[in-house]
Amino acid sequence: xxxxxxxxxxxxxxxxxxxxxxxxxxxxxxxxxxxxxxxxxxxxxxxxxxxxxxxxxxxxxxxxxxxxxxxxxxxxxxxxxxxxxxxxxxxxxxxxxxxxxxxxxxxxxx
Amino acid sequence: xxxxxxxxxxxxxxxxxxxxxxxxxxxxxxxxxxxxxxxxxxxxxxxxxxxxxxxxxxxxxxxxxxxxxxxxxxxxxxxxxxxxxxxxxxxxxxxxxxxxxxxxxxxxxx
DNA sequence: TTACTTTATTGCAATATTACGATTAATAGA
DNA sequence: TCTATTAATCGTAATATTGCAATAAAGTAA
Numbered sequence: 062x063x064x065x066x067x068x069x070x071x072x073x074x075x076x077x078x079x080x081x082x083x084x085x086x087x088x089x090x091x092x093x094x095x096x097x098x099x100x101x102x103x104x105x106x107x108x109x110x111x112x113x114x115x116x117x118x119x120x121x122x123x124x125x126x127x128x129x130x131x132x133x134x135x136x137x138x139x140x141x142x143x144x145x146x147x148x149x150x151x152x153x154x155x156x157x158x159x160x161x162x163x164x165x166x167x168x169x170x171x
Numbered sequence: 172x173x174x175x176x177x178x179x180x181x182x183x184x185x186x187x188x189x190x191x192x193x194x195x196x197x198x199x200x201x202x203x204x205x206x207x208x209x210x211x212x213x214x215x216x217x218x219x220x221x222x223x224x225x226x227x228x229x230x231x232x233x234x235x236x237x238x239x240x241x242x243x244x245x246x247x248x249x250x251x252x253x254x255x256x257x258x259x260x261x262x263x264x265x266x267x268x269x270x271x272x273x274x275x276x277x278x279x280x281x
Numbered sequence: 282t283t284a285c286t287t288t289a290t291t292g293c294a295a296t297a298t299t300a301c302g303a304t305t306a307a308t309a310g311a
Numbered sequence: 312t313c314t315a316t317t318a319a320t321c322g323t324a325a326t327a328t329t330g331c332a333a334t335a336a337a338g339t340a341a
Contacts, residue, residue, distance in 0.1 A: 064299065064326055069222040070197035077200050084191035086329080087180035090269070094184070097272040105287060112179040114331050119289055121329095138287040138338045144274060153270045159200065160263045162207040164254055174296050174329065196299080215317065224301050229319055231299095248308045248317040 077159050080152050083128050088113055089121050096131060096144050103142060187269050190262050193238050198223055199231050206241060206254050214249040 067075050084090055091111050096103060107122070108115045122142060125131045129148040133140045177185050194200055201221050206213060217232070218225045232252060235241045239258040243250045 065196055065198070066223065066300085067197060070201055074197040074200045074204070078195050078197045081191045081194035081200075082196075084269070085188050085195040086175055086192075087177060087184040087188040088175070088329090090184045090187050090191075091180055094269075094272065097274060108288095113176065113329095115288075116290080116332080117330050123289085135288095135338090138285095140288060146274060156266070156270055159194070159204075160266055162204065164207060164256060176330080198299090218318095223299095225318070226302080226320080227300050233319085245307090245318095248315095250318060 073155075076155060079128065080156060083125060083130065086121070088117070089125060092118070092121060092125065093130070093144070096142060105139060107142070183265075186265060190238065190266060193235060193240065196231070198227070199235060202228070202231060202235065203240070203254070206252060213253070214246070214251050217252070 065078075070078075084093075088111055092107055095107060095110055103110075105115070105118075108118050111118060113121075122131065122133070126133055126142075129145055130152065131142050132145045133142045135141075175188075180188075194203075198221055202217055205217060205220055213220075215225070215228075218228050221228060223231075232241065232243070236243055236252075239255055240262065241252050242255045243252045245251075
């Protein structure tokens with residue numbers, strides 16, 4: 062049905078999947094990588110950097126902002142976006158907990 | 172259009188987003204966590220563990236298998252699934268590279 | 282004011298995802 | 312053989328996502 066049954070999963074599982082979903086599109090990965098690369102905040106030249114139309118970029122930025130991974134501040138007609146370092150670190154801890162899971166035994170089972 | 176323009180992104184960006192998309196659903200997160208927890212390979216009792224119908228679980232397993240994160244071997248009428256440790260480690264390296272990005276300056280910009 | 286620049290929003294089309302009932306396929310056991 | 316058991320696949324409905332043209336909104340500069 063295109064709708065996830067979030068209610069049957071733990072908060073942790075839902076949180077992991079919410080963050081992962083944000084990274085589940087190459088445009089958002091590219092946006093974040095670019096914001097990391099350019100120390101100074103970067104505005105709408107993300108549209109030039111990435112090859113998507115302005116409304117599309119704006120939509121991806123909205124999602125990332127909604128998740129708290131980036132923040133934007135208005136500077137005249139432009140909007141300056143950058144990584145929300147604090148939230149990024151918090152997200153990272155959650156994702157690391159998931160990625161660093163380890164198998165107890167060394168046996169190959171399947 | 173529901174279709175991602177993968178051709179305008181780097182292989183790395185596409186790979187990150189492909190893995191992330193796999194984790195972008197709580198059921199798949201739950202499946203992986205359960206496979207990690209139960210050392211011995213676990214079969215279709217994932218259906219009982221997680222509250223989704225058998226065809227739905229089977230579909231999620233197929234995606235994870237297709238990505239190479241799990242492997243399954245047939246044991247009679249049952250199928251035993253487990254983490255593909257080697258591929259998981261490789262995936263982890265890629266995701267860590269993305270998550271561990273750092274901002275060069277300490278100034279808060281926005 | 283008017284013209285311009287930049288970004289957000291709206292509306293829509295195309296495609297993808299999620300979920301499950303029904304069915305099929307394959308094996309095990311009687 | 313016949314009958315369970317288990318998992319994959321098919322088909323389909325509901326919903327989500329992606330992308331962009333058109334437009335709106337909000338500021339700047341003349």
